[in-house]
Amino acid sequence: MEYQKNSKYFAQVAGSLEPIAALELQELGAADIQTTYRGISFSADEATLYRILYQTRICSRILAPLISFQCHSEKYLHKSAMQIDWTQFLDLKEKFAINSNVSNSKISNSMYAGQVLKDAICDVFREKFDARPDFDAKEADVRFNLHISENWANISIDLGGEPLHKRGYRKETVKAPLQETLAAAIIRLTLWNGEQMLYDPFCGSGTILTEAIMHYCRIPAGFLRKEWGIFRMPGFNKELWDKLKAAADNNIRDLPEGLLAGSDIAGVCVHASIGNCNTFSQGRNVVIKRLDYREIDELENMVIATNPPFGKRLYEGEAEKILKELGDFLKQKCQGSRAYVLVGSKELAFALRLRYKMNKLLKNGDIESRLLRIDLY
Ligand SMILES: C[S@@+](CC[C@H](N)C(=O)[O-])C[C@H]1O[C@@H](n2cnc3c(N)ncnc32)[C@H](O)[C@@H]1O
Structure with a gap:
């Protein structure tokens, strides 16, 4: 072969x-x-x-x-x-x-x-x-x-069997969840290393938050998976697999309180987020609340990573308005923060009316979404 x-x-x-x-x-x-x-x-x-x-x-x-x-x-x-x-x-x-x-x-x-x-x-x-x-x-x-x-x-x-984005933490889902691999890419692109809080004000089912837990706590992506295609391959070395798995698992660390938080306007999303984050024991230190982001007092000096509605499957025709208001919120209430906002199109990027440092194409299925980095002073 x-x-x-x-x-x-x-x-x-x-x-x-x-x-x-x-x-x-x-x-x-x-x-x-x-x-x-x-x-x-x-x-x-x-x-x-x-x-x-x-x-x-x-x-x-x-x-x-x-x-x-x-x-x-x-x-x-x-x-x-x-x-x-x-x-x-x-x-x-x-x-x-x-x-x-x-x-x-x-x-x-x-x-x-x-x-x-x-x-x-x-x-x-x-x-x-x-x-x-x-x-x-x-x-x-x-x-x-x-x-x-x-x-x-x-x-x-x-060699994986089931696709590798199926981490095993998604117990409940919502209408437009991000794929796990895309959320993991977003976390990498934020360069978040745990020195500041990371907050997701449109957390939905908590994919960004759960991937952030796995990233910070060094939980291997396959930690919850029991079956792998490679187990059935001729010559599979179980002893070596177990040794490498144990080495990676030994590297897992706790999540300090106050490092990760999020909120969403919909109760059902908050419920799903809490359930998904709590798949890992570290998820107990993530604070997730039901909240319209416009009611948040401030999100200062932190990393904001989020995926507001694209207006496709959710909030049809409202995405531009939501992003205009989010632009004002970021400007007025997020001094000293670095925001990473995934928007559904180039046009929606303009709706924020903020200068961005990065505008990266990140396809979300067939949607040409973009991750914007906005530094707020
Ligand atoms: C595209 S979804 C986020 C999906 C999420 N990243 C996930 O992986 O499940 C957008 C979310 O924004 C929430 N939302 C809409 N308007 C909001 C508002 N004013 N304040 C807070 N959340 C809002 C919706 O309930 C929805 O869950």
């Missing part, structure tokens, strides 16, 4: 997070880092790979490439996939799933391409056992990945 020959792996990331993910991978020890659209290829020895899997906050999936080839037809895809001994990755009794993605290629239908790969996997099993494993997109034990771009196919195995 390709990854066994060259120790090269591929990290999938949300669009616009590539440079932040590349930096994180470098910090975790990856080498030969090459950034592409929504992904990063890197090489890593076994220990580094385990560390990346357990700790990355920004990457969505880590893939181990099995085979890559020029691919102009479904027939050739099937034939090439039949060359892999799938029985080394999957048991007859296990369920599998395939994430497929196709662009600018003769094979143009992602779903159908996934179906062809599924058939090839089942055919390999039938030839050997006269039986095939079940396919289950939702509750799969093993996940494979098919990517075809410019007629070049890559088939990989997903």
